[in-house]
Amino acid sequence: MTGGLDRTKLLAARFRAAQDRPYLATALFSLTVVESRQVPTMGVDRRWRCYVSPDFVDRLPVPQLAAVWIHEVAHLLRDHHGRADQLSDAGRHDHFRVNVAQDCEINDDLLADQLPLPVDRVEPKTFGLPDGLLFEQYLPLLPPSVVGHEGIDCGSGAHGLGRPWETGSSGGVSEVEAGAIRRDTAQAVRAHTRSRGTVPAGWARWAADILEPRVDWRRALTGAVREAAAWASGAVDYTYHRPSRRSSAMRTVVLPSLRQPVPRVAIVVDTSGSMGDAQLAAALAEVSGVLRAVGIGGNRVTVLSCDADVHVVRRVHTVGEVQLAGGGGTDMRVGVSHALKVRPHFVLVLTDGYTPWPDAPLESTRVIAGLIGGNAPQPPSWITTIQIDD
Structure with a gap:
């Protein structure tokens, strides 16, 4: 010692x-x-x-x-x-x-x-x-x-x-x-x-x-979807399907009641030739988990398969039911425009980013872009963007 x-x-x-x-x-x-x-x-x-x-x-x-x-x-x-x-x-x-x-x-x-x-x-x-x-x-x-x-x-x-x-x-x-x-x-x-x-x-x-820390894209995607779902859930509106309880005080007037909608989501999947099957499968699996986590299910999810045109539109109970088709050029504007027909509260676009985008923010609908792969061109600033690793 x-x-x-x-x-x-x-x-x-x-x-x-x-x-x-x-x-x-x-x-x-x-x-x-x-x-x-x-x-x-x-x-x-x-x-x-x-x-x-x-x-x-x-x-x-x-x-x-x-x-x-x-x-x-x-x-x-x-x-x-x-x-x-x-x-x-x-x-x-x-x-x-x-x-x-x-x-x-x-x-x-x-x-x-x-x-x-x-x-x-x-x-x-x-x-x-x-x-x-x-x-x-x-x-x-x-x-x-x-x-x-x-x-x-x-x-x-x-x-x-x-x-x-x-x-x-x-x-x-x-x-x-x-x-x-x-x-x-x-x-x-x-x-x-x-x-x-x-x-x-x-x-x-x-x-x-x-x-230059790498962001966990799964956590970022979950956060973006949660925020959009919370925003949609707060978009109350009037309805006459269930009259207001205050109508009993006004016998000759039927007042509408306020309703809080369950969020509807449209998922536009880029199936152009530049997208790999493994990338799409991984991204769709994560999206399925995210939607379950925020409580969006049933028939509230519409998935659109899109390259330069929309090939499959299907309302699904789970993302696992999705059928993908395509393989041509890329134009997600077509998919987003078609998605608006189901009046979604937000649109989630899964793409490699090599696509034109809508020129201006959509009225009453938020857009989230999940960019799959590295070096993807960035969408306009009004679109919430999540970088998804290969």
């Missing part, structure tokens, strides 16, 4: 890491050092505290300690604990396996950057796996022989499970501050790439995801 923590050596290693990889400097100096003899090596918690074993610092040279600093801050920058929280119960039950998968995600980039990680590290080739995957992809690929080992534990800042040596949830870096650190680091990575071009591919991809 040695004496206390050699902070001079530890902080010299952090300084070296920041000097050699300046784009990580903000993140590295955001970590608070906490000495602990319980932690096996070094580990981080969700609040950006770095727990350090004095014995571990004593036995590693400064260059390897610098690499470990970068390894630990990478767990936090890549939000490993937040992503681990999203795993299924079966996926996160063994925090050691999760930690190993996360180390595989990080260490392939660090080794490609020629960082001198300790020899007892894990990396994808340790298990015969390819480089460049995310930890969620590595996790199910790890062999059953990967079982708990007390020597690998990067703390709750990695696998998400609180550890005995961690000091609690107060203090440290907040989630808002952590988000700002990630964005600042991502901008530094991008600037470093433009000036020197020496950032590993994994860090470049991470920076792109932070600065």
Whole structure:
């Protein structure tokens, strides 16, 4: 057993890491050092505290300690604990396996950057796996022989499970501050790439995801349909089918009552030659789930198959009953115009975007465009647009 923590050596290693990889400097100096003899090596918690074993610092040279600093801050920058929280119960039950998968995600980039990680590290080739995957992809690929080992534990800042040596949830870096650190680091990575071009591919991809986040199109589509359905449900009108109860006070006058309609939706499906069957099937499956989620069913859904003309118009109980036809040119204006004949409250158009659109907003009807595939031309600004990945 040695004496206390050699902070001079530890902080010299952090300084070296920041000097050699300046784009990580903000993140590295955001970590608070906490000495602990319980932690096996070094580990981080969700609040950006770095727990350090004095014995571990004593036995590693400064260059390897610098690499470990970068390894630990990478767990936090890549939000490993937040992503681990999203795993299924079966996926996160063994925090050691999760930690190993996360180390595989990080260490392939660090080794490609020629960082001198300790020899007892894990990396994808340790298990015969390819480089460049995310930890969620590595996790199910790890062999059953990967079982708990007390020597690998990067703390709750990695696998998400609180550890005995961690000091609690107060203090440290907040989630808002952590988000700002990630964005600042991502901008530094991008600037470093433009000036020197020496950032590993994994860090470049991470920076792109932070600065240009991909929106979950399923969530966006659900939100757009929910909003349109709520707007339609609020469009009350007068009806004489059920006279107003106030008519009893006016014997010679029949007053109308207010009614709140159940939303009607028309789905215009682009079946032109540029649309793939797999794309259409995936999009229709998602639309079916969205309509069920917002309570639109029965005979309230009309689906139109359209390329440059409308081929099939059918009122369906489920989107699974849809029959698609076409395969020619593309003009969704025809489909939208035909859809208006059923007086829908909103029209959902599924297309690759290579089509002309109506010139002006439709009266009393909202339009949502689900653009399937990348690089699709954008519809007019008055159309709610959701980008649907291939």
